[in-house]
Amino acid sequence: MKADRRTDILRAAARVIARRGVRGLRVSEVAAEAGISTALVYYHFKDRAGILHRTLEFISDRAERYTVGRPSGGRHDDDPRRALERSLLLEFQDRPEVRENSTAWGELQATAVFDPELREALAEARLIWIDELTDTLGHIHPPAPASARTVAAERLTATLEGLSTRWLSGLLPLGHARDLMRESIAVELARLARHAASSAHTPAAPAIAIFD
Numbered sequence: 001m002k003a004d005r006r007t008d009i010l011r012a013a014a015r016v017i018a019r020r021g022v023r024g025l026r027v028s029e030v031a032a033e034a035g036i037s038t039a040l041v042y043y044h045f046k047d048r049a050g051i052l053h054r055t056l057e058f059i060s061d062r063a064e065r066y067t068v069g070r071p072s073g074g075r076h077d078d079d080p081r082r083a084l085e086r087s088l089l090l091e092f093q094d095r096p097e098v099r100e101n102s103t104a105w106g107e108l109q110a111t112a113v114f115d116p117e118l119r120e121a122l123a124e125a126r127l128i129w130i131d132e133l134t135d136t137l138g139h140i141h142p143p144a145p146a147s148a149r150t151v152a153a154e155r156l157t158a159t160l161e162g163l164s165t166r167w168l169s170g171l172l173p174l175g176h177a178r179d180l181m182r183e184s185i186a187v188e189l190a191r192l193a194r195h196a197a198s199s200a201h202t203p204a205a206p207a208i209a210i211f212d
Contacts, residue, residue: 006044008034010058013051018103022052022111022118053121056108059101060125066090066098080139085185087136091160092167092178102164109161130154140189143196152188159184 012033016025027048031038045051067090091102112119133153134146141149160181167177 005036005040006054007058009036009041009044009051010055013055014059014062014100014104017055017107018100021107025052027051049117052108052118055104056118056121056125059104059108060128062097063091063101063105066093066101080136081189084133084136084140085182088156088160088181088185089178091164092174092181094174099168103168106161106165106168126157129157133157137188137192141192141196143199144192145195145199148192148195152192156184156188 009030013025013030016029016033020029025048027041028038030051031041034041041051045054067087091098108118108122112122130150130153133156134149137144137149137152138146163172163177163181166172167174172180
């Protein structure tokens with residue numbers, strides 16, 4: 001019951017942040033959104049900063065759930081390229097949960113410009129995301145250097161965030177945002193394929209014999 005109550009509070013906080021922004025976040029409003037008393041919110045979370053940090057974790061976990069689920073048909077996708085494209089494109093869904101999640105993430109990013117503690121928490125969440133994408137890219141092009149895969153993951157996440165903001169702002173139609181994301185994935189994979197081919201044709205350094 002305690003875990004359920006905490007989840008209710010975090011879900012309410014995400015809704016408030018998406019609707020009013022981080023600066024508009026009031027503990028009393030979170031309590032009203034969750035249908036509980038302000039005192040109960042403080043019982044579960046020490047202060048407003050604690051709510052913000054845990055809401056960031058909640059948003060990240062929720063995004064992972066709706067982007068890493070099983071494809072239609074109930075079977076896991078064994079093709080890492082399709083799995084990569086699917087997970088990134090699922091960030092562009094005209095569903096209240098996805099819109100709310102992406103909007104709240106954007107609000108937290110904007111506030112992190114002026115909040116060093118929140119900036120650090122956001123950087124940690126993004127690093128986890130980049131590491132996961134880097135690993136997936138490694139399954140697609142194993143010979144590509146890890147550094148190239150990491151840079152590709154950084155570009156893909158930055159592109160996704162930019163396109164998501166434009167879509168949510170009504171500046172890009174949903175279908176066009178998805179097409180642009182799909183094209184960005186193709187560009188990054190083509191670049192990694194060149195890195196992989198280059199690595200495969202680079203001769204190994206000759207062994208150096210060491211004598212006593």
